[in-house]
Amino acid sequence: MLGCRCSSVRGWGRVFWLIAAGLLPAVFVVSEAATQTADPRFRSGGAVLHTAPLSGPAPSAAPAAGPRPEAAVPVAGTGVKVAAFGIASKLAFGQPADDVESVSPTASPIYVWYRLAQSAPGTPLRIRVLFLAPTGEAEASAKDIVVTAADESGYIAFDRPPDNWPVGRYRAVVEANGARVTAREFEVRARP
Numbered sequence: 468m469l470g471c472r473c474s475s476v477r478g479w480g481r482v483f484w485l486i487a488a489g490l491l492p493a494v495f496v497v498s499e500a501a502t503q504t505a506d507p508r509f510r511s512g513g514a515v516l517h518t519a520p521l522s523g524p525a526p527s528a529a530p531a532a533g534p535r536p537e538a539a540v541p542v543a544g545t546g547v548k549v550a551a552f553g554i555a556s557k558l559a560f561g562q563p564a565d566d567v568e569s570v571s572p573t574a575s576p577i578y579v580w581y582r583l584a585q586s587a588p589g590t591p592l593r594i595r596v597l598f599l600a601p602t603g604e605a606e607a608s609a610k611d612i613v614v615t616a617a618d619e620s621g622y623i624a625f626d627r628p629p630d631n632w633p634v635g636r637y638r639a640v641v642e643a644n645g646a647r648v649t650a651r652e653f654e655v656r657a658r659p
Contacts, residue, residue: 496621515603545643546587547614554639554653555622563622569654572634575627579639584621590614592643599636599652607637 523541555578556570563580570577579594595609608625632655641648 530563545593545646545648546588546590547641547643547648548584549581549641549649550584551580551582551638552641552649552651553592554578555580562620567653569656570632572631572655573627574632574655576624577627577632578624580620580622581619581641583614584617585617586614586619588614588616590643592641592648595640595642596625597640598633599638604638607632628644 469522474482490536553563553566554568554570555565556574557564558578563578577596579596581594590613592610592612592614594612597604598607607628610623610625612623613619634655634657636652638650638653640650
């Protein structure tokens with residue numbers, strides 16, 4: 468009887484290893500496919516991953532939800548054309564995974580994502596997060612980047628302040644050469 472149990476255990480062990488050996492290549496194929504879908508024109512947290520020109524349309528940095536700029540027309544004198552701009556609360560595969568209208572006071576970081584089209588390489592950009600106080604706009608945070616490719620996508624991560632984000636309305640802004648190129652409002656609110 469003992470010999471019978473051992474052979475059945477050995478048999479199941481072989482079955483387990485055969486199944487594992489069959490699934491292992493599938494895991495690597497999925498992993499490889501996921502890394503190949505990342506757009507090499509994508510800028511991650513201010514660092515350019517790759518700027519070689521690629522054929523085809525510009526990548527979609529986030530789902531097509533929420534308000535967008537009226538038209539992707541360069542602002543006079545800036546050399547910058549923003550095709551899409553938004554706020555994300557999370558990343559997936561190194562890119563913003565959503566487009567949100569509000570975040571919680573403890574959100575950290577908040578991702579401001581952008582997609583440029585036909586912009587002049589070398590143009591300095593300032594991406595700002597402004598708190599819309601009753602007395603006017605107050606800068607909460609700002610970061611500077613330089614356009615490295617005409618069609619570039621990326622995001623900037625803004626970390627939570629030590630005392631959390633104050634509840635209220637905010638505006639994320641892209642500026643080039645001192646001119647506001649595009650803006651997007653969002654809200655920080657306590658979740659029920």
